[in-house]
Amino acid sequence: MLITVKPLTPLWTGDAEGSGDSIRESGILGSLRWWYEALLRGNGHEPCDLGVEPCLYEPDRGQASICHACQLFGCTGYARRFTVRLINVDDNTTLNRKIENQLITVKLRNPTNGHDRGWFVPWKPQESFAIEFRPARPGTFDAVDKASILHTLRLIAQFGALGARTSQGQGIVNITCRTDEDQSDALSIVEWRTSLGQRPARQAQSQNAWPNFADFVGVHVTLGPGVQPDQNWWENTGPLVFLRDAQRNRTVPYPANPVCVPSAPAVRAELRSWLRTTANVPIPGGSIGRAELEEQRHAIMGYAKGNSAQGSNVFVSHLYKELEDNQWKMRVFAFLPANGAPAEAALRRLLQNPVAFPKLLEKALGLSPLTVASFPQGLNGFLP
Numbered sequence: 426m427l428i429t430v431k432p433l434t435p436l437w438t439g440d441a442e443g444s445g446d447s448i449r450e451s452g453i454l455g456s457l458r459w460w461y462e463a464l465l466r467g468n469g470h471e472p473c474d475l476g477v478e479p480c481l482y483e484p485d486r487g488q489a490s491i492c493h494a495c496q497l498f499g500c501t502g503y504a505r506r507f508t509v510r511l512i513n514v515d516d517n518t519t520l521n522r523k524i525e526n527q528l529i530t531v532k533l534r535n536p537t538n539g540h541d542r543g544w545f546v547p548w549k550p551q552e553s554f555a556i557e558f559r560p561a562r563p564g565t566f567d568a569v570d571k572a573s574i575l576h577t578l579r580l581i582a583q584f585g586a587l588g589a590r591t592s593q594g595q596g597i598v599n600i601t602c603r604t605d606e607d608q609s610d611a612l613s614i615v616e617w618r619t620s621l622g623q624r625p626a627r628q629a630q631s632q633n634a635w636p637n638f639a640d641f642v643g644v645h646v647t648l649g650p651g652v653q654p655d656q657n658w659w660e661n662t663g664p665l666v667f668l669r670d671a672q673r674n675r676t677v678p679y680p681a682n683p684v685c686v687p688s689a690p691a692v693r694a695e696l697r698s699w700l701r702t703t704a705n706v707p708i709p710g711g712s713i714g715r716a717e718l719e720e721q722r723h724a725i726m727g728y729a730k731g732n733s734a735q736g737s738n739v740f741v742s743h744l745y746k747e748l749e750d751n752q753w754k755m756r757v758f759a760f761l762p763a764n765g766a767p768a769e770a771a772l773r774r775l776l777q778n779p780v781a782f783p784k785l786l787e788k789a790l791g792l793s794p795l796t797v798a799s800f801p802q803g804l805n806g807f808l809p
């Protein structure tokens with residue numbers, strides 16, 4: 426199976442300390458597994474937590490001894506059922522491309538106190554590349570395995586993001602099958618669900634805190650005709666105040682025809698601000714307490730320590746230009762249980778509010794008008 430990937434915002438596949446200057450298989454595999462696990466949970470399966478209670482393959486029990494995620498991606502004693510090779514689109518040679526992607530600092534100014542905060546972000550989306558999937562050994566990467574990967578990739582392309590730092594804007598990708606057979610051979614989501622359900626697998630202990638597609642909400646955002654994040658906006662009206670080359674510490678000129686703008690920090694800041702207002706989070710008999718809200722806000726948005734935003738359940742993309750219609754877009758998506766903590770439920774309602782949420786985005790970006798289209802409701806809407 427050959428899949429072409431075109432990054433629309435920079436793809437980050439390095440480790441947390443890495444410089445992010447090449448595309449790594451490990452980063453793509455890790456992200457695929459993360460989304461696949463969310464899809465499994467949304468379908469009533471319980472993949473294991475590799476850090477806490479990983480599966481251990483027992484030869485006498487076979488596949489039944491390990492969870493569905495380990496059956497596809499491998500674990501101790503059981504090898505991954507497919508191999509992956511990253512290749513160049515034009516000649517199918519192995520990808521060995523250092524990305525000339527300077528890291529820039531984006532500064533965000535707090536209008537109330539004038540203080541700046543900076544983020545290091547890669548600047549440009551990478552060129553297209555392809556992922557080649559092959560069976561690891563005879564009998565593996567069958568139709569069910571193939572469908573597991575293909576449906577996961579479709580979810581990522583249409584509603585999510587690939588790689589790391591996806592909560593901070595990276596990893597919006599366009600994905601296409603290189604051959605029609607890959608497209609038509611794949612099991613439908615209904616067939617996939619049935620086939621997977623018939624495979625014996627270990628059900629790990631419930632991990633309610635982990636991403637589950639049953640809790641998935643989000644929006645696609647499109648800027649109005651003619652509304653664009655040009656240099657004038659960036660310098661004069663936007664809350665993002667300047668770009669600086671993080672390695673050489675000098676100001677970066679605003680590109681002439683950008684296809685992506687590192688705007689996610691501004692939207693994340695606005696969401697954090699919304700989650701600081703106790704009146705936004707009603708509880709029976711009044712509003713939530715300040716300390717309780719702070720705790721829930723950290724659980725939802727993650728801790729921004731240095732350059733990492735680990736543990737965020739809310740993902741905000743940068744603004745990017747869609748190839749087909751040449752319009753500026755962005756997406757916000759989140760894993761928020763409807764019956765979760767009060768702040769989770771309140772934020773979930775905000776994301777689905779057709780009036781309040783566009784207003785919040787227009788304020789955060791300093792760009793209007795924009796239109797907001799909610800993601801489908803319920804799992805079946807995501808994978809027709």
Ligand SMILES: [Zn+2]
Binds near residue numbers: 492493494495496500
């Ligand atoms: Zn497992």
